[in-house]
Every structure is written in C-alpha cells, then in structure tokens.
Amino acid sequence: MSVSMVIGYHVSVPKFNPNKSKLRWKERCSGVTCCNARGGELRARNEKNYYELLGVSVDANMQEIKKAYRKLQKKYHPDIAGQQGHEYTLKLNEAYKVLMREDLRKEYDALFGRMRVQFGRNASSLGYSSWKGPLRPEALFVDENVCIGCRECVQHASNTFVMDEAMGCARVKVQYGDSDENIEVSVDSCPVNCIHWVDREELAVLEFLIQPQPIKGYGVFGGGWERPANVFMAAKAFNKQLKEQTAAENKQRNGQSSVEEESPAQAKARANASMEIKMGKFSRIWKFFEQVF
Amino acid sequence: MHIAGSGTFALLLHSLSFSTVGEGMAEPAYTVASDSETTGEEKSSPAFPEIAIGIDIGTSQCSIAIWNGSQIELLKNTRNQKMMRSYVTFKDEVPSGGVSNQLSHEHDMLSGAAIFNMKRLIGRVDTDPVVHASKSLPFLVQTLDIGVRPFIAALVNNVWRSTTPEEVLAIFLVELRAMAETQLKRPIRNVVLTIPVSFSRFQLTRIERACAMAGLHVLRLMPEPTAVALLYAQQQQQTVHENMGSGSEKIALIFNMGAGYCDVALSATAGGVSQIKGLAGSAIGGEDLLQNMMRHLLPDIESRFANHGINEIKSMGLLRVATQDAIHKLSTQTSVQIDVDLGNGSKICKVVNSEEFEEVNQKIFEKCEKLIIQCLHDAKVEIEDITDVILVGGCSFIPKIRNLVKGICKKEALYDGMIPLEAAVRGAALEGAVASGISDPFGNLDLLTIQATPLGIGIRADGNNFVPIIPRNTTMPARKDLVFTTVRDNQTEALIIVYEGEGQKVEENHLLGYFKITGIPPAPKGVPEINVCMDIDASNVLRVLAGVILPGSPHPAIPVMEVRLPTVDDGHGWCAEALHKTYGSTLDLETVQKKI
Numbered sequence: 001m002s003v004s005m006v007i008g009y010h011v012s013v014p015k016f017n018p019n020k021s022k023l024r025w026k027e028r029c030s031g032v033t034c035c036n037a038r039g040g041e042l043r044a045r046n047e048k049n050y051y052e053l054l055g056v057s058v059d060a061n062m063q064e065i066k067k068a069y070r071k072l073q074k075k076y077h078p079d080i081a082g083q084q085g086h087e088y089t090l091k092l093n094e095a096y097k098v099l100m101r102e103d104l105r106k107e108y109d110a111l112f113g114r115m116r117v118q119f120g121r122n123a124s125s126l127g128y129s130s131w132k133g134p135l136r137p138e139a140l141f142v143d144e145n146v147c148i149g150c151r152e153c154v155q156h157a158s159n160t161f162v163m164d165e166a167m168g169c170a171r172v173k174v175q176y177g178d179s180d181e182n183i184e185v186s187v188d189s190c191p192v193n194c195i196h197w198v199d200r201e202e203l204a205v206l207e208f209l210i211q212p213q214p215i216k217g218y219g220v221f222g223g224g225w226e227r228p229a230n231v232f233m234a235a236k237a238f239n240k241q242l243k244e245q246t247a248a249e250n251k252q253r254n255g256q257s258s259v260e261e262e263s264p265a266q267a268k269a270r271a272n273a274s275m276e277i278k279m280g281k282f283s284r285i286w287k288f289f290e291q292v293f
Numbered sequence: 294m295h296i297a298g299s300g301t302f303a304l305l306l307h308s309l310s311f312s313t314v315g316e317g318m319a320e321p322a323y324t325v326a327s328d329s330e331t332t333g334e335e336k337s338s339p340a341f342p343e344i345a346i347g348i349d350i351g352t353s354q355c356s357i358a359i360w361n362g363s364q365i366e367l368l369k370n371t372r373n374q375k376m377m378r379s380y381v382t383f384k385d386e387v388p389s390g391g392v393s394n395q396l397s398h399e400h401d402m403l404s405g406a407a408i409f410n411m412k413r414l415i416g417r418v419d420t421d422p423v424v425h426a427s428k429s430l431p432f433l434v435q436t437l438d439i440g441v442r443p444f445i446a447a448l449v450n451n452v453w454r455s456t457t458p459e460e461v462l463a464i465f466l467v468e469l470r471a472m473a474e475t476q477l478k479r480p481i482r483n484v485v486l487t488i489p490v491s492f493s494r495f496q497l498t499r500i501e502r503a504c505a506m507a508g509l510h511v512l513r514l515m516p517e518p519t520a521v522a523l524l525y526a527q528q529q530q531q532t533v534h535e536n537m538g539s540g541s542e543k544i545a546l547i548f549n550m551g552a553g554y555c556d557v558a559l560s561a562t563a564g565g566v567s568q569i570k571g572l573a574g575s576a577i578g579g580e581d582l583l584q585n586m587m588r589h590l591l592p593d594i595e596s597r598f599a600n601h602g603i604n605e606i607k608s609m610g611l612l613r614v615a616t617q618d619a620i621h622k623l624s625t626q627t628s629v630q631i632d633v634d635l636g637n638g639s640k641i642c643k644v645v646n647s648e649e650f651e652e653v654n655q656k657i658f659e660k661c662e663k664l665i666i667q668c669l670h671d672a673k674v675e676i677e678d679i680t681d682v683i684l685v686g687g688c689s690f691i692p693k694i695r696n697l698v699k700g701i702c703k704k705e706a707l708y709d710g711m712i713p714l715e716a717a718v719r720g721a722a723l724e725g726a727v728a729s730g731i732s733d734p735f736g737n738l739d740l741l742t743i744q745a746t747p748l749g750i751g752i753r754a755d756g757n758n759f760v761p762i763i764p765r766n767t768t769m770p771a772r773k774d775l776v777f778t779t780v781r782d783n784q785t786e787a788l789i790i791v792y793e794g795e796g797q798k799v800e801e802n803h804l805l806g807y808f809k810i811t812g813i814p815p816a817p818k819g820v821p822e823i824n825v826c827m828d829i830d831a832s833n834v835l836r837v838l839a840g841v842i843l844p845g846s847p848h849p850a851i852p853v854m855e856v857r858l859p860t861v862d863d864g865h866g867w868c869a870e871a872l873h874k875t876y877g878s879t880l881d882l883e884t885v886q887k888k889i
Contacts, residue, residue, distance in 0.1 A: 070566040074741050078831035079728055086770050086830050093768045
C-alpha cells in the first residue's frame with residue numbers, strides 16, 4: 001500500500017552543468033543531460049549526432065529514416081526496454097522530429113557544417129578520388145567551377161574521370177586509372193583547361209572544398225548550396241589555418257615534414273583521420289571564407 | 294463466483310471506509326503496488342509473467358479482454374454476455390453493478406437507484422457543461438456552480454444516498470475483477486484501461502484512484518483510438534506474414550464514438566509499430582444525441598423534471614427508454630413510431646424520421662467533422678494518403694456518422710476487419726500483454742505503440758495567457774523546456790501554475806497544479822532566467838522542473854524544484870481563483886523572446 005502507484009521513479013536533485021551557459025539538468029539514474037529541444041544547439045562532440053543515433057547515412061531519405069526509427073523504437077521504447085529506455089527514446093524522438101522535417105533538417109545540417117555526402121570514411125565514395133598503383137607526388141584535380149561538362153576527358157580516360165550527372169561536370173574517380181598517355185590526352189583535350197595537376201597533399205583539401213556545402217538560409221532568403229568561387233585560393237587559406245592550428249596544438253607533428261616513408265594506406269588513414277578531426281572546425285572556417293571571398 | 298464475490302466485497306468495503314476517512318486529505322491511501330514494482334521492475338523475472346488484462350469502461354457498456362497465450366479472448370459474465378452495462382445499483386445493503394446483476398427490466402436502471410454514465414462525471418467540476426447536461430439523468434446530480442465536485446446521489450428507499458463517480462467506478466471494477474479472477478483462476482492486479490482522448494490528467498488521476506480502490510494497479514491508461522490502432526497494427530502485421538509482402542507504411546484514421554465521448558486518431562503503421570500522429574477528442578457522444586432527441590420529443594423537458602420527484606423520474610425513464618429504442622431503430626430504418634405513456638396524463642405519439650434526427654443533432658455531427666479535420670491537420674496527413682478508415686464505438690452504427698466520416702476521407706468503404714464494440718478492449722488486451730513483457734513465438738505480440746500527447750501542457754505567463762511547453766501531439770516520451778523571466782524588479786518569488794489544454798487563456802484549460810519558486814536573487818526585471826522543463830515518460834507520468842539562473846553565473850541560484858503533477862485535488866476550480874485573489878499578478882512570469 002505504501003509504494004507509489006506509478007512505476008518507481010528515483011530522480012536525484014538535478015544539477016546544473018557549469019560548462020554550459022544554458023540551463024541544463026542531469027539525472028543521476030540515467031546520466032543524460034536534458035537537451036534543449038529548440039532548434040538543435042551544438043552538442044558536445046562526443047555525443048552522437050542525429051544520423052549516427054538513428055544509424056542512417058547522411059543522405060538517407062524519409063523512408064530509410066522512418067524504418068530505422070521504428071526499428072530502434074522497437075528495441076528501446078520504455079514499453080519494451082523499461083524505464084532505462086526513457087532517455088534514449090527522448091533522443092530518438094528529437095532526432096526523428098528534426099530529420100523528418102525538411103526545414104529543420106537543413107538547419108541542422110548547416111549547423112553542423114555537415115555535408116550530405118559522407119566524408120572521409122570511404123574515400124572512394126562520391127566526391128573523393130582513390131589511387132591506382134603507388135602514390136605519386138602529383139595528382140589530378142578537376143575544378144568543377146570551370147568545367148563545362150563536355151565529356152571529352154571521360155571519353156579519353158574513362159577509368160580516371162567520371163561524369164557527375166547531377167552536377168553536370170566531370171571529376172576524378174581514380175588517380176592514374178588509365179595509362180599516362182591517355183590521361184595526357186584527356187587533360188589536353190579539355191576546352192576550358194579545368195583539369196589541373198596539383199600536389200598530392202593539396203588534393204584532399206581541394207576535393208573537400210569543391211563539394212557544395214549547404215548554406216544557412218534566413219526565412220525564405222538564402223539557403224541552398226555553395227562553394228568557393230576560387231577553390232585554389234580557398235585551399236591555400238584553409239591550409240594556412242590548418243597549419244596554424246596544428247602548430248598550436250601539436251608541435252611534434254609540425255616537425256614531421258616528410259610523409260614519403262608512409263605506406264599509401266597509412267597516409268590515407270592519417271589524412272582521413274585528421275580530416276575527421278578538423279571536420280568540426282569546418283563550420284567556423286566556412287564563415288571565414290564567406291568574409292574572404 | 295459467490296464466495297469470490299463476497300471476499301472482494303469485504304475488501305471493497307474496507308477501501309470504501311478508507312475513502313470516507315481520507316476524504317479531503319491528500320492522496321496517500323489509495324496507492325497499490327504492482328508485483329513487478331516490488332521486485333524492481335524486472336522484465337524477465339517469473340517464468341509466467343502476469344498478463345495485464347484490458348478493460349474498456351464505456352460510458353454505457355463495459356468489456357474485459359485478455360491475451361490467452363495465442364489470441365485475444367473476451368471474458369463473459371455468468372449470463373454469457375461479453376458487453377456489460379456500466380452501472381451500479383444502490384438498492385440493497387450491498388451495492389451491485391452491471392457485471393453480475395440481472396436487470397428485470399431496463400426501467401430498473403432508471404428508477405434513480407442506479408448510477409451510470411460515471412465516465413462522463415468523473416473528475417469534472419460542477420461548472421462543467423457536461424455535468425450540467427447530466428442533471429436530467431434519473432439519479433441526482435446537484436451543482437453549486439463554483440468549481441467544486443458535483444453532488445451525486447442514488448435513491449435508496451426514498452433517501453438520496455450520496456456517492457462519488459470514483460466510488461461507483463470502484464464498485465464496478467471490483468465486480469469486473471471478481472469475474473475475471475473466477476474465470477482465469479488467478480488473482481488479477483495489473484490492468485490496461487482505455488480512456489477518452491479528451492480526458493485531462495486530473496481525470497486520469499480519478500480513474501487511477503478508482504482502480505486503486507478496487508485493488509487494481511494501472512499499467513497503462515490508453516486513449517481508446519490508440520488501442521484500436523494497436524489492434525490494427527497487429528492485424529496488418531498478420532496479413533503481411535501471410536502474404537509475405539513488404540511491410541509498407543499504412544495510415545489509418547480511427548474514429549471512435551461511444552455514448553460519452555468522440556475520439557479521432559491518425560496512426561502510421563508499419564512492421565507492428567503503430568505511431569500515433571495525431572489525436573483529437575471531445576465529450577460528445579450518444580448521450581448527447583439521446584438528450585437532444587428527448588428534448589425534441591418533449592420541449593419542456595427541463596421544467597418538467599426540475600424537481601426530480603419520484604413520479605418525474607419514472608416518466609423520464611420511460612421517455613429515455615423509448616427514445617433510445619427509436620435511435621437504435623433509425624440505424625436500419627428511415628422512420629420510427631414512438632408511442633410512450635409518460636403517466637400523469639401526458640402521452641407522446643409521434644413518427645420520427647432520420648432527417649429529423651439528423652437535424653436535431655446537427656451541431657454534434659458538425660463537431661465530429663471538426664474533430665476529424667483538426668486531427669488530419671495536426672498530423673499533417675493528406676486525405677489521399679489514408680489507407681484505411683476505421684469506425685468503432687456504439688455510434689458507428691448511425692448512418693449519418695458513417696457517411697460523414699466516409700465523406701471527409703473520400704472513401705467508398707470503411708475498414709471491416711474489426712467488431713466496432715470490441716476493438717478498443719481488444720487493443721487494450723494487446724497492450725496489456727506487450728507492456729507485461731509477454732512474447733509470442735509467432736510474432737503476434739511483436740508490437741509497439743508510440744503515443745502522442747493528446748493535450749498541450751504549459752504554464753500561466755505573459756499575463757493570463759497559457760504558454761504551452763509541451764504542445765499537443767508531441768511524441769511520447771517527451772521532454773521540453775522553455776525560459777521565462779520575472780516581470781518586476783527585485784522579484785524574489787514566482788508562481789508556476791501548470792495547465793493542460795488548448796485554450797489561449799488559462800481559464801479555458803484544466804488546472805493541474807501549482808508551486809512557488811522562492812529565493813530568486815534580487816535583480817532587475819527580465820534578468821533572471823527561470824527555466825521550466827517538462828518531462829513525460831512512456832507511462833504518462835508528468836514531472837515539472839523549474840530552476841533559476843542569473844546570467845554570468847554558472848550555477849543555479851537556488852535548488853531546482855521538481856514536482857510531479859497533477860497535484861490538485863477536488864475543487865480545483867476554486868484553487869485558481871484563490872491564487873489569483875491572494876497574489877494577483879505580483880508573482881507573474883513572462884516568456885523570454887528567443888534571441889537569434
């Protein structure tokens with residue numbers, strides 16, 4: 001007779017998190033913060049983002065998100081998992097609400113400076129070229145701002161270049177995918193000279209920057225996608241900024257100038273890893289670009 | 294049956310004596326621990342986990358169902374009835390309800406000795422129009438119109454014996470429980486009850502209280518259409534199993550109209566998961582149709598029955614039975630002859646056709662339409678996307694209702710896979726099995742309902758306005774917060790008054806409770822941030838947390854308050870007024886405009 005009628009709920013005195021200017025409270029039983037529901041603030045980096053939470057890819061469509069959400073609900077909903085599922089389900093609901101609404105999702109993507117196209121994890125996927133054979137000091141890069149989509153290069157070296165039909169321009173699929181001769185021909189055949197030989201170190205940054213980024217709109221104004229008008233200038237500024245940050249953060253790595261000793265796989269992994277780390281800073285850098293260009 | 298019955302009656306009388314002692318006190322005595330609770334809420338503890346039973350307490354009829362291990366089974370009473378009339382008669386020493394009692398005639402129920410329609414009365418104050426509409430019932434419903442609970446009494450040996458809707462419901466539930474225990478040969482503790490969408494949280498506490506008085510632990514209170522949605526989800530999953538087709542999403546509109554309430558829900562179903570996208574409901578139902586019709590037949594009905602004398606009760610009962618009969622007949626025929634002798638020389642001889650019936654009740658039908666449209670709008674569902682339209686409840690037999698729903702949804706046919714009067718209780722039985730952690734080898738219980746909040750919850754701020762913090766149709770469990778600030782310089786206290794509903798002004802909503810934040814550090818108005826956070830868990834428990842923070846300070850200025858709601862007891866209509874009288878606007882809050 002003395003026990004409460006509704007499922008026992010042991011909630012400790014909520015605490016305020018001193019690190020946040022916003023008011024938050026914690027429950028000891030669950031150890032999860034009360035997230036501010038309005039408009040998705042940037043959460044701590046170690047927290048899962050909505051896509052990871054739902055286990056969907058960044059470019060997942062509504063159907064995939066719905067399916068994933070239902071699947072997870074069936075596992076974690078408090079009706080099934082008991083009270084422990086409460087906090088997790090709250091997050092699922094929030095993630096689902098945001099990702100299912102086009103406007104909220106756009107806002108969320110922009111806030112994270114996140115690309116719809118997944119970055120880094122699998123370099124061979126959209127937008128990033130892979131290497132055939134050993135790494136060489138120079139790499140091919142198509143400036144998609146200039147490319148007119150003539151398909152000349154794809155015809156001459158179909159293993160190296162590929163047409164992005166959505167964008168209407170060519171891009172490098174595999175570095176040195178064809179014989180040097182064929183590549184030479186295709187570079188020369190370009191009527192607008194948009195195929196460049198670039199330093200291998202620069203390639204990753206260029207390929208990242210050439211991809212359109214969602215931009216934050218204000219009401220009905222703005223929104224959509226954009227990329228720097230001059231990708232080479234942008235890359236320079238970007239590299240400079242990266243270097244400064246690296247210098248400040250890690251002096252040891254700064255001294256390590258020669259990367260030649262690394263195996264291709266190691267190099268790739270390292271590049272990906274460092275990109276991954278820098279990812280979070282992109283949104284800030286992006287603002288910097290807006291001012292420069 | 295008799296032995297078990299008397300045993301539980303002893304228990305009932307015990308708890309009733311409790312209720313008279315406890316009257317006016319806060320809630321403590323009526324709590325019942327479930328077995329699973331005492332063992333720390335472990336899902337996989339016993340070899341045979343107790344399956345919660347599903348109960349659908351309708352305004353006029355009631356039924357009980359359970360998952361028997363392979364399918365849903367409706368329990369029958371000793372007279373082989375699946376549907377039992379919801380009423381309690383106070384004729385003899387021991388009150389008896391519609392489960393076991395044999396009515397010699399329908400008029401017995403209308404002699405004033407029986408209390409029915411308790412679902413329309415429970416948790417309502419005497420200023421509520423629904424309570425006023427109940428004044429024409431044969432038993433006594435008295436109102437003082439000041440916002441306290443109405444006085445309800447049954448006529449026993451020419452004495453008006455007072456009772457409460459909770460007590461009546463508890464007596465009825467005890468009978469139901471005894472019946473189920475005898476048939477299942479085990480004690481029953483956990484139940485899943487279906488409730489109308491429009492029930493406020495305060496009304497839910499009254500239902501819980503009645504259950505506790507009857508020795509039942511409420512596992513879930515499920516809005517009726519969501520129970521139907523769960524049943525639909527199970528049926529869809531079964532057909533998928535059979536056809537091995539793809540589990541594509543199906544959108545169902547569920548319209549449930551019984552004697553007391555009308556509810557609408559939209560659910561998206563796929564793979565056994567029924568996600569509630571929108572809910573809407575109102576306290577309109579067959580009872581209103583009946584009363585409108587009675588008024589149509591006897592225009593001076595109000596003045597005639599104002600005295601509530603014995604003869605008047607009797608003639609009122611006669612009219613009621615005749616009208617009810619006529620309405621039932623109008624479902625299958627276009628006109629009906631009403632012939633009733635009301636005694637004292639007045640007779641009603643009339644032919645009523647369905648046009649008349651529809652015209653008299655036009656407002657009710659319009660309200661039904663409004664509810665459906667509102668629900669569609671809230672759920673952001675287009676009519677073309679609806680896969681199935683499900684019509685359940687007693688009023689689903691009325692041709693006008695069927696046409697109206699079909700018309701709005703632009704459908705030729707309605708979903709025919711359910712028995713309209715059994716759908717809700719079957720859904721409740723499914724939920725009972727699922728929430729008890731039962732699994733079925735054939736995947737028939739591989740189900741889940743993702744509920745949504747039927748009403749918005751918020752606090753009073755910006756003057757007399759209701760500021761919702763958790764809006765209507767938010768997916769549960771839910772947690773939202775909003776920042777408020779003080780309205781005057783050096784304001785050290787603030788009153789948090791929590792309401793539930795949809796009205797712009799607080800008076801239009803249900804009061805759930807209130808508490809005061811004290812010790813706000815003196816600061817100019819608009820500076821302290823008062824964060825109010827609301828949390829609803831899957832079992833629908835609402836907690837409100839309120840904390841104060843000064844800009845620049847990382848720590849809360851005072852300990853955070855945490856309150857479980859609702860806290861109000863009866864007479865809450867008074868509370869709001871008393872608060873206003875005592876404090877005026879001195880402890881007000883206003884919302885903080887979001888800075889971008």
